[in-house]
Amino acid sequence: MDAIEVIVAKRERRELSDPQIDWVIDAYTRGEVADEQMSALAMAILLNGMNRREIGRWTEAMIRSGTRMDWSVLDRPTTDKHSTGGVGDKITLPLAPLVAACGAYVPQLSGRGLGHTGGTLDKLESIPGWRASLSAEEMLAVLRDAGAVICAAGDGLAPADKKLYALRDVTGTVESIPLIASSIMSKKIAEGTGALVLDVKVGSGAFMKDVDTARELARTMVDLGADHGVATVALLTAMDRPLGRAVGNALEVEEAVEVLAGGGPSDVVELTVLLAREMLAAAGVSGKDPADALKDGSAMDAWRRMIGAQGGDPDAALPRAAETTVVTAPSSGVLARLDAYGVGLAAWRLGAGRARKEDAVSFGAGITLHARPGDAVREGQSLMTLHADDATRFDRALAALDGAYAIGDAADPALLPLVIDR
Numbered sequence: 351m352d353a354i355e356v357i358v359a360k361r362e363r364r365e366l367s368d369p370q371i372d373w374v375i376d377a378y379t380r381g382e383v384a385d386e387q388m389s390a391l392a393m394a395i396l397l398n399g400m401n402r403r404e405i406g407r408w409t410e411a412m413i414r415s416g417t418r419m420d421w422s423v424l425d426r427p428t429t430d431k432h433s434t435g436g437v438g439d440k441i442t443l444p445l446a447p448l449v450a451a452c453g454a455y456v457p458q459l460s461g462r463g464l465g466h467t468g469g470t471l472d473k474l475e476s477i478p479g480w481r482a483s484l485s486a487e488e489m490l491a492v493l494r495d496a497g498a499v500i501c502a503a504g505d506g507l508a509p510a511d512k513k514l515y516a517l518r519d520v521t522g523t524v525e526s527i528p529l530i531a532s533s534i535m536s537k538k539i540a541e542g543t544g545a546l547v548l549d550v551k552v553g554s555g556a557f558m559k560d561v562d563t564a565r566e567l568a569r570t571m572v573d574l575g576a577d578h579g580v581a582t583v584a585l586l587t588a589m590d591r592p593l594g595r596a597v598g599n600a601l602e603v604e605e606a607v608e609v610l611a612g613g614g615p616s617d618v619v620e621l622t623v624l625l626a627r628e629m630l631a632a633a634g635v636s637g638k639d640p641a642d643a644l645k646d647g648s649a650m651d652a653w654r655r656m657i658g659a660q661g662g663d664p665d666a667a668l669p670r671a672a673e674t675t676v677v678t679a680p681s682s683g684v685l686a687r688l689d690a691y692g693v694g695l696a697a698w699r700l701g702a703g704r705a706r707k708e709d710a711v712s713f714g715a716g717i718t719l720h721a722r723p724g725d726a727v728r729e730g731q732s733l734m735t736l737h738a739d740d741a742t743r744f745d746r747a748l749a750a751l752d753g754a755y756a757i758g759d760a761a762d763p764a765l766l767p768l769v770i771d772r
């Protein structure tokens with residue numbers, strides 16, 4: 351078999367056979383298929399698609415390119431959540447310890463931010479001492495101690511996806527439902543979780559800009575999970591405006607801690623509790639309700655154990671950016687809309703995100719929102735505070751916010767409901 355045969359088959363809109371898929375993924379992982387050949391194939395897949403059988407086999411081959419973790423030594427079910435990514439989406443931070451406090455284990459492998467969306471590991475690394483890289487033995491020890499662990503995937507987990515995702519990122523081949531679904535699900539299935547809840551984001555700040563495409567992605571991933579014995583549920587949720595009031599690494603950790611302390615913005619609390627209930631139900635665990643675990647301090651206890659077990663100091667002061675500037679309301683009325691992409695891009699330009707994989711992020715950079723769509727505002731009132739280590743970043747961040755918000759008589763009726771579908 352050779353790479354050209356496989357590329358031409360997909361270019362000519364033919365179905366790839368199981369042996370073709372198995373071979374190309376294995377040969378790419380070993381370095382026999384070159385990056386330029388794989389990027390041609392990824393583009394052919396993006397343009398011509400794959401059917402359910404091909405997506406299933408592609409996912410299977412990516413899982414088999416590495417190791418599959420096994421948590422069967424644990425005495426309670428495992429459950430996890432994956433978000434397709436958004437602006438201000440810090441839900442994993444309070445969610446993992448919350449679900450642990452309600453009786454399931456949460457072994458979560460997370461990623462870093464790239465572009466305008468943040469990454470869970472970057473957020474947690476703003477906590478002094480916290481370590482993202484753990485061995486399988488360390489993961490198990492943290493799970494046993496805290497009930498939840500959030501860490502980086504080791505090199506042995508779906509290495510084919512690691513190579514392919516980096517390639518897609520620089521060849522304009524990310525936005526393909528078969529490639530996104532197989533990428534996410536190969537990692538989640540290899541992670542060994544027994545149940546999985548997918549939070550598929552919809553709107554300007556998400557990969558999926560419209561509900562129909564998001565629904566197709568969700569359906570594809572739920573089917574892949576079921577094929578591999580992982581009880582999988584998907585919710586479609588709003589990402590047309592940022593989630594909560596904080597966007598940026600340390601700022602989002604602060605907000606997550608507020609939620610664990612029984613406070614926090616209502617949309618973050620609502621989604622955290624809803625996803626926790628779904629995760630517990632998918633794992634077949636009933637007992638304490640997540641809303642109670644936020645109030646009685648048990649979710650906060652699990653958070654403190656989880657952070658401490660990974661070397662972090664849950665009581666340490668979080669990094670703060672040196673410079674701030676305030677954006678004020680140009681008129682009185684109601685904040686009609688606040689575009690997630692514009693806010694995400696501004697936070698990225700402030701230093702909260704990275705342009706290239708090897709870049710460092712600024713932990714203190716980001717945006718604090720003082721008004722959310724639907725809130726009444728007065729002319730001159732502060733709408734948001736921008737935080738950066740270096741004041742020269744403000745101009746480009748302010749340019750990203752140009753046109754990203756509007757003041758009118760009422761909230762824009764086109765705003766999506768927080769939970770669109772299940």
Ligand code: URA
Nearest residue numbers: 515529530531533534
């Ligand atoms: N996240 C992933 O892990 N893979 C994709 O393809 C897109 C988002």
